[in-house]
Amino acid sequence: MSKSIDSNTWLQEFTPLVNGQKVDWDEVKLNLMKGETCTVGLDYKYSWLIGTDEGFLALECKSGTERGLIFDPPLGQECEMAEGTTSLNWRITSDSSDIGLFELQFALPKYPELSKSPLIPGRLISNWSDGFIPLLNDRQVEWPEARLISMMRRIYTLTLSYENNLLIGDPSGFVALDYVPGAEGRDLVFDPPLRQLCAMEEGTTSLSWQITISPTDISLFALQFSLPKLPDVSKSPVIPGRLIRDWSDGFTPLINGQPVSWSALKLDLMVGDTCTLTLEYKNSGLIGEPDAFLALQYAPGSEERGLVFDPPLGLPRAMAVGTTSLNWLVTSEQADAGHFALQFALPKIPELEASPSLQGRLIEHWSDAFVPLVNGQRMEWPDVKPDLMVGQTCTLTLSYEDSILIGDPGGFLALEYTPGAEGQGLVFDPPLGQPCAMADGTTSLSWVITSDQADSGTFELQFSLPKFPEFSSSPSFPVKVISHDELVFVFDTFPFKFPEGANPCHGATHTLYLSLEPDSPLVGRRVKLIWEGEPPDILGVEVTPGLEVIHQLDQRGLSWKLDFNKTSKNTEFFLKLEIQDFDWVSSDLRMSLGHNLVTATKKLIQDGHGSKYVISATSVFLDQPAPGVFIAITWPEGADFTHTQADGTATWPLGTQTLNFRVVNSYDGTFIDL
Numbered sequence: 001m002s003k004s005i006d007s008n009t010w011l012q013e014f015t016p017l018v019n020g021q022k023v024d025w026d027e028v029k030l031n032l033m034k035g036e037t038c039t040v041g042l043d044y045k046y047s048w049l050i051g052t053d054e055g056f057l058a059l060e061c062k063s064g065t066e067r068g069l070i071f072d073p074p075l076g077q078e079c080e081m082a083e084g085t086t087s088l089n090w091r092i093t094s095d096s097s098d099i100g101l102f103e104l105q106f107a108l109p110k111y112p113e114l115s116k117s118p119l120i121p122g123r124l125i126s127n128w129s130d131g132f133i134p135l136l137n138d139r140q141v142e143w144p145e146a147r148l149i150s151m152m153r154r155i156y157t158l159t160l161s162y163e164n165n166l167l168i169g170d171p172s173g174f175v176a177l178d179y180v181p182g183a184e185g186r187d188l189v190f191d192p193p194l195r196q197l198c199a200m201e202e203g204t205t206s207l208s209w210q211i212t213i214s215p216t217d218i219s220l221f222a223l224q225f226s227l228p229k230l231p232d233v234s235k236s237p238v239i240p241g242r243l244i245r246d247w248s249d250g251f252t253p254l255i256n257g258q259p260v261s262w263s264a265l266k267l268d269l270m271v272g273d274t275c276t277l278t279l280e281y282k283n284s285g286l287i288g289e290p291d292a293f294l295a296l297q298y299a300p301g302s303e304e305r306g307l308v309f310d311p312p313l314g315l316p317r318a319m320a321v322g323t324t325s326l327n328w329l330v331t332s333e334q335a336d337a338g339h340f341a342l343q344f345a346l347p348k349i350p351e352l353e354a355s356p357s358l359q360g361r362l363i364e365h366w367s368d369a370f371v372p373l374v375n376g377q378r379m380e381w382p383d384v385k386p387d388l389m390v391g392q393t394c395t396l397t398l399s400y401e402d403s404i405l406i407g408d409p410g411g412f413l414a415l416e417y418t419p420g421a422e423g424q425g426l427v428f429d430p431p432l433g434q435p436c437a438m439a440d441g442t443t444s445l446s447w448v449i450t451s452d453q454a455d456s457g458t459f460e461l462q463f464s465l466p467k468f469p470e471f472s473s474s475p476s477f478p479v480k481v482i483s484h485d486e487l488v489f490v491f492d493t494f495p496f497k498f499p500e501g502a503n504p505c506h507g508a509t510h511t512l513y514l515s516l517e518p519d520s521p522l523v524g525r526r527v528k529l530i531w532e533g534e535p536p537d538i539l540g541v542e543v544t545p546g547l548e549v550i551h552q553l554d555q556r557g558l559s560w561k562l563d564f565n566k567t568s569k570n571t572e573f574f575l576k577l578e579i580q581d582f583d584w585v586s587s588d589l590r591m592s593l594g595h596n597l598v599t600a601t602k603k604l605i606q607d608g609h610g611s612k613y614v615i616s617a618t619s620v621f622l623d624q625p626a627p628g629v630f631i632a633i634t635w636p637e638g639a640d641f642t643h644t645q646a647d648g649t650a651t652w653p654l655g656t657q658t659l660n661f662r663v664v665n666s667y668d669g670t671f672i673d674l
Helices: 009-013
Strands: 015-018 030-033 037-043 056-061 070-072 087-093 100-107 120-125 133-136 148-151 154-161 174-179 188-191 206-213 219-226 239-244 252-255 266-270 274-280 293-298 308-310 325-331 338-345 358-363 371-374 393-399 412-417 427-429 444-450 457-464 477-482 487-491 494-496 509-516 526-532 542-544 558-563 571-579 589-593 598-607 610-619 630-635 638-643 649-653 660-665 670-673
Touching: 030 037, 148 154, 266 274, 598 660, 598 670, 610 660, 638 649
Parallel strands: 030 120, 148 239, 266 358
Antiparallel strands: 015 037, 037 087, 056 100, 070 087, 100 120, 133 154, 154 206, 174 219, 188 206, 219 239, 252 274, 274 325, 293 338, 308 325, 338 358, 371 393, 393 444, 412 457, 427 444, 457 477, 487 494, 487 509, 509 558, 526 571, 542 558, 571 589, 598 610, 610 649, 630 638, 630 660, 660 670
């Protein structure tokens, strides 16, 4: 040997290598995760032993620390520092090893008297599968099954359990969570933040990250744990993630093959019938995912009603590659009428909420699934009573939103008279008995009833499904055509009807009474008196109660006081009755205001122009001359008329004929012959 060998040789001529990287002797250490491999070696680029007979190295393990590790080349084997080489490496495999500490050192076997290299401490730690357990919202999962799938806004807790792990309390025992490069997510907030080093402190058994998810769109991401202070140790298995806004992202429900929006998911099923529920997922990113299984189930709190499902409720069914939908057949032969609620679920992803509920109803008659409307007002079948005044129109509507008959070849409705209860003079559009299609895209059908030429009275209508003659018609409902004759007016003591009128008197207070025929359908209706013509306050008329008051009709009737004590002008005005619940206004009640009740006298006088008759009229209510009073004059060969003047008198020449004078009291129909 041309050079000496001593204890400094290791430090001067050899540099440790860990996984091919040079490390100083005072910093060299091995951290190996069970199941993984690493390399340890020496760089001897500047050693004079290269190519010499003594240039051999061996790797040894301190006795009792072997841990079942496998070394290649084997421990103790002399390995030549051959000419042209600069390093030697040993591959360490830990597949069947026991976790714990071990110590390695190198030797120059041709120099047994020389001390061995400084010790290289090593540590075999549990792998991710053995020493770390992931939990999703406190639910333990295996690493291959760990995945985050979130629908709608929610908060997840991702926990890493490490009970009895060798790294607890160790200076290098830190864990960090981060996105897998290239698989970064959005709409997620982490606490503690990503990449923050979290210590596996003494006395702890787990670390947790709270993840707030607010998905705004469908997106993918992937997470991974690491041990940042052990850079030679591999990262954890990947935890894939998928964000879904809600069930509308990729899932479409169908009822008997007809797509239905999640917001309008309803089912009316007649007892004894069957239907098919389908969930289509052709655009879902979950197809083929290990946990992508669907199940149909009752919504919490729903009654079961005896329905039979095929496949059964709760059975997980795979969203397999190559499929686009799953079907469930619902049979109701032994079911009870009433409400129920169903929903879809992803049972192998319990963190996801079940779908919106499908609100169902088992009905005993097809009409239970239809909602009648009268002039746009929804009603229950027993309350359908579309009364109308003669001359009015009425719109009957039958709503069938979400009906399974929409678009069906048999989906036709017809309106018809109930046999034996037909009406007269009514006009229907569409005509009675005409089948009307429940076409795709529609939710209702309407019929307009016109009563211009109708006879008053009661008749009955009903709806039918003309393409299903085996089904009975809907409940029949009465319709009453109401004429003006239902309204009985009395002016003081004198009855009158439309279009008749009355003749109020200056100086009098009259009463207008309104009563109803017995059992009138107008009982309970809201009414209001309307005045047309010169306003009452201009004429000096006081109306009590006021014209602005809305009254409710009852069998006792209504009355208004009409005070004409301050009037003087002869005029006409009109009163009408508005029935607000029918949006109907009556025809005119003519009111002719004047001196309509008088006393009268006749005198024959002579003046410079000859003889003439003077007729004088005096108001009964005012006891003063009454102008404008009508006087009829007749004689054997003819007739004529005149009116009293401002002074309450009228004159007529004597002539050669026998004259008859009649003063007509239009208030009460009496007359005075003079």
